Each structure stands twice: as C-alpha cells, then as structure tokens.
Amino acid sequence: MARRFHTGFEHGHLGQFVALGAPVVNTLHPRTGTYALCVASAADRATYTLDALLAEFFLRIGYYYTGHSTTGPPEFFQMYDSDGDAQLCLVRNAATGLLEVHKGSSSSAIIGTSTRVVPLDGYMCIELHITVANSGVLQVKLDGVLDIDLTPDTQATALANVQAFRLGTGSSTGAYGYYDDFAINDVAGGAPHNTWIGRGGIYPDLVAAVGHYADLIASVGDPWDCVKEVPPNDATYVQENAAGKKSTYVMSGIAPSSGVVSAISVVLRAVLDAPGAGNIAPLVRLGTTDDEGATEGLDVTVKTVTEILELDPDGAAWDITKVNALEVGAVVR
Ligand SMILES: [Ca+2]
Ligand SMILES: [Ca+2]
Numbered sequence: 324m325a326r327r328f329h330t331g332f333e334h335g336h337l338g339q340f341v342a343l344g345a346p347v348v349n350t351l352h353p354r355t356g357t358y359a360l361c362v363a364s365a366a367d368r369a370t371y372t373l374d375a376l377l378a379e380f381f382l383r384i385g386y387y388y389t390g391h392s393t394t395g396p397p398e399f400f401q402m403y404d405s406d407g408d409a410q411l412c413l414v415r416n417a418a419t420g421l422l423e424v425h426k427g428s429s430s431s432a433i434i435g436t437s438t439r440v441v442p443l444d445g446y447m448c449i450e451l452h453i454t455v456a457n458s459g460v461l462q463v464k465l466d467g468v469l470d471i472d473l474t475p476d477t478q479a480t481a482l483a484n485v486q487a488f489r490l491g492t493g494s495s496t497g498a499y500g501y502y503d504d505f506a507i508n509d510v511a512g513g514a515p516h517n518t519w520i521g522r523g524g525i526y527p528d529l530v531a532a533v534g535h536y537a538d539l540i541a542s543v544g545d546p547w548d549c550v551k552e553v554p555p556n557d558a559t560y561v562q563e564n565a566a567g568k569k570s571t572y573v574m575s576g577i578a579p580s581s582g583v584v585s586a587i588s589v590v591l592r593a594v595l596d597a598p599g600a601g602n603i604a605p606l607v608r609l610g611t612t613d614d615e616g617a618t619e620g621l622d623v624t625v626k627t628v629t630e631i632l633e634l635d636p637d638g639a640a641w642d643i644t645k646v647n648a649l650e651v652g653a654v655v656r
Contacts, residue, residue, distance in 0.1 A: 325516035326586040326631050327373055327380075329506035331525030332358040334590050335554030338627030340369035346491055348554070354385035354446045354503035355524025356578075357553075360490055361501050362399075365392040368491025373507070376405045376484035379454040381508040383520040384490070387446045387501035388415055395496025398429035400449075403487040408480040410455060415441045415498050422449070424461060424471065427479035429493060434475040439465045446503070448522045455483045467522050515585050516633050523585075526577040529553060534571035534650035535608055539563045547572050555592055557625060562596070563655045571608050571652035577643065584641035586633045589616065591653055594625040602656035605630040609649055612636040618656045 330339060332348045333356045344367035346360055353359045360369060384400065391397035400413035409428040416423055422437035441447050447466055454460035459477030463470050490502045506520045515521075530551040539561035541549045549559040550572065561570060589605040605616035605628060614636035619628045635645050 325508050325510065325512040326633055327375060327377070327507045327509055328371065328629075328631070329504075329525055329586065329588055331356045331504050331527070332360050333525065333527035333553070337369050338555075338592065338625075339590070339629055340371050340490075342369045344368060344491070352387050352446075352501040354387070354501075356503075356527050359385075359387070359501040359503035362491040362499050363389075364499065365492045365495050365497055368489050370487055370489045371505075372487040375509070376486050377507075377509055378456070378484050379460070379510050380452075380485065381510075381519055382451040382453070382488075383504065383506045384449050385446050385503040385505075385524075386441065386449055387503075388441050388443055388498055389500045390443075391415070391417060391498040392492065392496045395493065396429035397498035398425075398493050398496070399491070399498040399500065401428070401489040401493070402485045403489070404480045404482040404484050405486040406480065406482060407487065408482075410479050410485050411453065411477060413449070422463065422465065422470075424463065426475070426477060429497075431479060434477065435461050435463065435471040435473050437463060437465060437470045439468075439470055446501075448504075450519055450521075452519065453477055453485070455485055464519065512633075515583070520585075523582065525588075526579060527553070527575070528577050528587075528646060528649070528651070529575045530572040530651070531575045532573040534573045534652065536569045536571045536606075536652060538568035539570040539653070539655075546570060557592065557594070564601070566655050569606055569652060569654040571606060571650035574647075574649055574651055576647035579643060582643065584643060584646055586631055587641060587646060587649075589630045589632065589651055591628050592625055593619070593621050593628055593653070595621050595623050598623055603628065604654050604656050606652045606654045607632065607636060607649055608652075609636045609645055615654055
C-alpha cells in the first residue's frame with residue numbers, strides 16, 4: 324500500500340472525517356468533480372486520521388483561500404503525530420500571502436517559506452514531500468512547480484511521524500476557504516503510488532443501475548435507487564443478514580476522457596439494524612473478475628467504509644476504460 328487515502332468529497336459528506344465547528348461539503352467551488360470542503364469561519368475544521376503512522380509521505384491538497392480571521396496566523400492545514408500533538412502546519416502569511424510551513428503549530432518556528440503567493444479566490448495545488456525527522460526533508464510544489472526544497476528539522480514532537488490531518492482553522496484563528504482533491508501517498512511500493520501525487524483530481528463514479536449481483540433487498544422500490552443518493556440518504560437502503568450475499572451496481576463512469584488513473588477509492592456506508600455481530604466488505608467487479616475487500620466490522624452507528632485499490636481486480640493498472648466498466652457494491656461477511 325502506498326496510496327493511503329484520497330477524497331474529492333464527491334460523496335457529498337464528511338463521513339471519513341471528524342468535524343468540529345461547522346465545516347460543510349458543498350458545491351460552490353469544486354476543484355474537480357461536484358463537491359469540495361468549505362471552511363467559512365474560525366474553529367471550523369475536519370480531521371482525517373490514518374490507520375498508519377507516516378515518517379515520510381507525499382501529500383496533495385487543492386486549496387482555495389477566501390480570507391482569514393483578524394487574530395492569529397492564517398493557518399489552514401495542520402498535521403499531528405500519533406499522540407495528537409502538532410507536528411507541522413501550513414499558514415498563508417497575512418501580510419505577504421506566501422505559504423509558510425511551521426514546525427509544530429502556527430505559532431511555532433517557520434521552517435520554509437514559498438516564493439509564490441497563495442492566491443485569493445482561486446485554487447492552488449499544494450503538494451508536500453516530508454520526512455519527519457530532526458534532520459528532515461521539506462519539499463513543496465505549488466501548481467506543479469518545486470518552490471521549497473530544504474532539509475530542515477521537521478520534527479516538533481518526540482515522535483517522528485504524522486498520523487492525522489486537519490483541514491480548516493485552529494480553535495479560534497485561521498484561514499478560510501475550500502479544500503478538494505486531498506491525497507496521501509506513503510513511500511512503500513512503486514511508482515506512481517510512492518511519489519509525488521501530481522496535479523490531477525478525484526472524480527465521482529456514482530451508482531447508476533442494478534448490476535451483476537442483486538442479493539441485497541431494497542427497503543423500498545429499486546435497490547439501486549436506495550444507494551445512489553449523493554449526499555447519502557440513510558432513510559433508504561439495501562439489506563441482508565446472510566454471509567456471502569452480495570450486490571453490485573453499474574456505475575455512471577467518470578468525466579475525464581483521457582489521463583492516468585493512479586488509484587480508485589470505494590466508499591460505502593453500512594450499519595447494523597440491531598446490536599450484534601455483522602460485517603461487510605467492499606466488492607468491485609470488472610468483466611468477470613470480482614475483488615472483495617477487507618472485512619469491516621459494523622455496529623448500530625452508521626460507518627463510512629473506504630477501500631483504496633491501486634490495481635484493478637486482475638492485478639493490472641487502472642485506466643479510464645476499466646473504471647467506466649466497473650461494477651461496485653458490497654458483500655455481507
Ligand atoms: Ca471534488
Ligand atoms: Ca439511501
């Protein structure tokens with residue numbers, strides 16, 4: 324695994340994040356696709372926590388700056404170590420508009436400053452390559468151009484890792500704006516997944532019709548109608564309680580007609596209707612080959628289940644034709 328996470332917020336909700344304040348996913352300023360994350364006032368933020376600790380990683384975020392609070396540094400992206408302590412922070416300097424990388428929080432030392440201004444009311448593609456260490460690596464690409472290339476001390480805490488990523492402001496100060504096309508690669512495996520992510524985007528591929536498998540029973544009407552909603556509507560659903568039952572759905576296909584597909588992310592929502600034991604796994608089907616994902620345990624609180632696939636079900640690289648031929652669904656475990 325090298326692609327650890329990506330989202331374009333195209334499922335229209337923040338289910339993979341822990342939100343504080345009032346960040347919202349809306350359609351006002353997507354970078355690609357239909358949705359982006361909007362942070363409109365101080366103390367609004369959404370945090371994603373990886374299931375792994377990263378000592379070295381590549382990260383991309385599309386950021387659309389719209390303004391900042393009148394007090395404190397205009398911070399907009401904070402990284403935490405596995406104890407939840409501030410490791411690295413991105414700030415748009417209030418006077419110059421330049422991107423600053425701070426070790427620790429926005430009030431801590433600056434370890435790198437860009438030459439390019441983070442624009443007002445427009446997207447900039449910010450890519451990071453960071454090794455967290457007392458003798459670390461800090462490289463920043465802005466709109467695809469290497470702008471910061473340093474070997475500073477990037478480790479603010481006792482732990483040489485990053486695990487959680489906060490999109491949004493600090494507890495009372497920070498910069499406002501939109502976030503889209505967030506992706507993280509670690510350095511395991513091979514290209515293109517263990518290096519710079521690049522300036523591409525994350526496109527929606529949505530449920531469009533019933534597919535090859537149709538075991539799961541609709542709560543009302545047609546099964547695919549119950550699971551196609553964006554943002555999700557949990558009032559309608561499909562259900563089964565027998566292990567091995569599965570459903571897949573024909574998908575809409577993605578908008579681009581050319582380009583490289585580095586990875587896909589399957590996102591589904593699942594819940595138990597009563598306390599007990601029950602599991603689910605994502606299922607993708609390409610041609611006649613099924614690829615069942617890892618078993619996810621469920622309970623009576625709705626869970627967002629995410630699976631990254633760097634390769635297609637036959638073990639080959641993705642391309643747009645394959646993505647457009649995919650069926651996606653789930654299997655009861
Ligand atoms: Ca998007
Ligand atoms: Ca539904």
